[in-house]
Structure formats: structure tokens, C-alpha cells
Amino acid sequence: MQAKITIPRPDDWHLHLRDGGMLEGVVGDSARHFARAIIMPNLVPPVVTAVQARTYRERILQALSPEVSFEPLMTLYLTETTDPDDVEEAAKSGLVKALKLYPAGATTNSESGVRDFDKVLPVLERMAQIDIPLCVHGEVTDSDIDIFDREAVFIDRVLDPLRRRVPGLRVVMEHVTTREGVDYVMASDSDIGATITTHHLIINRNHLLVGGIRPHYYCLPVAKREQHRLALRAAATSGDIRFFLGTDSAPHATDLKENACGCAGCYTSINTMSLLAHVFEEEKALEQLEQFASRNGPAFYGLPVNETRMTLVKGNTPVTFPQKISTRAGDVTVFDPGFDVFWYVEAD
Numbered sequence: 001m002q003a004k005i006t007i008p009r010p011d012d013w014h015l016h017l018r019d020g021g022m023l024e025g026v027v028g029d030s031a032r033h034f035a036r037a038i039i040m041p042n043l044v045p046p047v048v049t050a051v052q053a054r055t056y057r058e059r060i061l062q063a064l065s066p067e068v069s070f071e072p073l074m075t076l077y078l079t080e081t082t083d084p085d086d087v088e089e090a091a092k093s094g095l096v097k098a099l100k101l102y103p104a105g106a107t108t109n110s111e112s113g114v115r116d117f118d119k120v121l122p123v124l125e126r127m128a129q130i131d132i133p134l135c136v137h138g139e140v141t142d143s144d145i146d147i148f149d150r151e152a153v154f155i156d157r158v159l160d161p162l163r164r165r166v167p168g169l170r171v172v173m174e175h176v177t178t179r180e181g182v183d184y185v186m187a188s189d190s191d192i193g194a195t196i197t198t199h200h201l202i203i204n205r206n207h208l209l210v211g212g213i214r215p216h217y218y219c220l221p222v223a224k225r226e227q228h229r230l231a232l233r234a235a236a237t238s239g240d241i242r243f244f245l246g247t248d249s250a251p252h253a254t255d256l257k258e259n260a261c262g263c264a265g266c267y268t269s270i271n272t273m274s275l276l277a278h279v280f281e282e283e284k285a286l287e288q289l290e291q292f293a294s295r296n297g298p299a300f301y302g303l304p305v306n307e308t309r310m311t312l313v314k315g316n317t318p319v320t321f322p323q324k325i326s327t328r329a330g331d332v333t334v335f336d337p338g339f340d341v342f343w344y345v346e347a348d
């Protein structure tokens with residue numbers, strides 16, 4: 001018998017769409033499978049004000065084919081000069097669904113991020129009052145901290161103290177990559193959620209480094225040891241309401257990744273749902289895919305679950321995905337899991 005699973009249409013709670021020619025080239029891949037996505041604001045220059053978020057949203061909608069329905073959920077990039085009133089207005093109008101905290105220097109285009117957390121306390125307090133979540137890139141940037149330890153150290157030194165200083169602030173630990181991250185979320189109350197990417201469920205640091213360096217597996221936070229990947233798999237497939245899908249699909253032109261100083265980011269929008277069905281089946285937890293990809297995210301953000309549905313079917317032959325997609329900003333290499341995948345999304 002053919003294996004088949006139908007779930008409410010999924011959402012992507014962490015997505016990079018970029019701008020211009022790259023946006024035009026990639027947005028269709030997300031819109032094909034996802035009803036909504038939380039759109040990251042790390043453009044150059046970053047999306048800092050409500051006015052910038054509104055015009056970026058319009059550019060995203062314009063880049064979509066008219067027959068496609070896809071709702072970009074906008075975020076603002078938190079800086080040390082973010083105005084609490086602008087945030088409140090943008091949140092109350094429904095335009096902006098979250099703020100994004102990048103510690104300065106942590107990743108792609110994070111130079112305008114936060115250095116001094118005291119400076120953002122007034123905004124964080126206002127966010128707690130009006131109940132808009134803070135999405136956190138949880139890595140310290142101190143040069144003396146090993147890159148593989150940056151998430152765990154961030155939890156102890158930054159995240160936990162911050163949550164104590166601003167009670168009631170709801171936080172999403174984005175792209176959690178460690179057992180420590182999973183444990184921290186599990187030990188907390190419902191004020192905290194965590195997104196998990198598809199690629200961190202599939203690769204560990206050996207995939208990145210053994211037998212040659214694989215630039216298309218390089219992302220931030222960097223993939224960790226196998227025990228951490230297994231902890232992420234256990235969390236994603238547990239059904240625990242605090243864990244949900246954020247692909248962190250982050251397109252870069254291939255030549256900027258296959259480079260002496262390659263950019264961080266895996267492009268997974270196009271094959272995420274097939275890969276997740278594979279992973280959840282491997283974990284004997286296909287029935288939990290619905291929680292992870294379609295239900296827990298809306299519950300955290302206080303939004304309805306999508307009414308439309310998606311069917312995934314397991315075929316007899318491997319599904320083929322393009323190795324690259326082409327965009328006006330160069331071609332983008334698609335994340336290759338390194339194994340055959342038999343699950344495909346049935347056309348509507």
C-alpha cells in the first residue's frame with residue numbers, strides 16, 4: 001500500500017527571502033508549499049522600521065505570481081535605537097508579528113545588531129506589554145568562545161538573564177542546534193518556543209567537514225555533534241507544542257558559498273516537506289509531522305491553523321529535485337541531503 005499523509009498546510013516560521021532578483025527567484029519555492037512565513041529582516045540595509053517592513057512586504061507580494069496565496073509575516077530587526085512606539089504601532093496594526101534579535105556580528109548582515117542589551121530593555125519591556133514575540137539568534141560572538149559552544153554559552157550568559165529581566169517577554173529560540181537548547185526550552189514555561197531547521201535534523205558536523213569541506217552544509221549556527229542532532233530529532237518529533245518548523249532557508253549565490261570565505265546558509269525551501277516526511281518516518285513519528293509543521297507555530301503566534309491541506313505521498317522511486325535554481329542574482333544550490341527521498345508533495 002502506498003504511504004500517504006494529509007496535514008493542514010504548513011507554515012515556515014523562519015525564512016530568508018532577500019530582495020530584488022534573489023527574492024523573485026526564490027519566493028515561489030516557499031509559496032508552493034507554505035501558506036505563511038515569518039520573514040527575516042536581515043536585508044542590506046536591514047528592515048528596522050514599520051515603514052520599511054510595509055514596503056518590503058509589498059515587494060514580496062509583487063514578486064509572487066498572482067494566482068498564488070502566500071502570506072508574508074513581517075519582522076523588524078531590533079537595533080539599539082529601535083523606537084518602542086514604532087514597534088507598538090506596527091504590532092497593533094497587524095503588520096509586524098515579531099522582532100528579531102541578532103547579536104552584532106553573529107551572522108549574515110548582523111552588523112546593526114545589539115551590542116549593549118541595556119539599550120534595548122525599553123523596547124523589550126514594551127514588547128512584553130503588548131505581547132509581541134522576540135525571535136532570537138542565540139549565539140554569543142565573543143572571539144574567545146569556540147564556535148561550537150556559542151549557543152550553549154548564549155543561553156547562560158544572555159538569554160536566561162534577559163528573560164529574568166523582562167518577565168512576560170515571549171521568546172523564540174531560532175534554529176536551535178544543541179541538546180542544551182532543547183533542554184532549556186523543555187525546562188521553561190510556555191513563554192518560550194523554538195524553531196528547528198530541516199537541515200539540522202539531517203546533518204551533523206561530520207557531514208560538513210569529513211572528506212572535504214562542504215560549503216553547502218555551512219550555516220549558522222553551525223551543525224554540531226551527532227548527539228545534538230539526535231536531541232533535535234527527538235524534540236521535533238515529540239509533539240511538544242514549543243517546537244516548530246523554521247526552515248531558515250537562506251539563499252546565497254553558489255559562487256558566494258563555494259568561496260574562500262563562504263557565506264552561511266542552506267537553501268531548503270524547495271525540498272523541506274519531502275525531507276521532513278523522510279525524517280519523521282525514520283523516527284517512526286509521521287503522525288507528529290502535523291504538530292511540528294502545521295500546528296505548533298500558529299499556536300505560539302496566536303494565529304489560526306491553515307484551513308487548506310497538503311498531502312505527502314511516498315512513491316516507489318526517488319524524488320528528484322533540481323541541483324540548482326537560477327535567479328537574476330545568480331544560481332542557488334539546493335540542499336542535498338545525501339540520501340534518496342521518496343516522499344513528494346501531491347499537487348493541489
Ligand code: DOR
Nearest residue numbers: 107108219220250264265
Ligand atoms: O546560515 C544562516 N544564514 N544563518 C543565519 O543566521 C543567517 C542566514 C543568512 O541570512 O544567510
Ligand code: ZN
Nearest residue numbers: 016040248250
Ligand atoms: Zn536565519
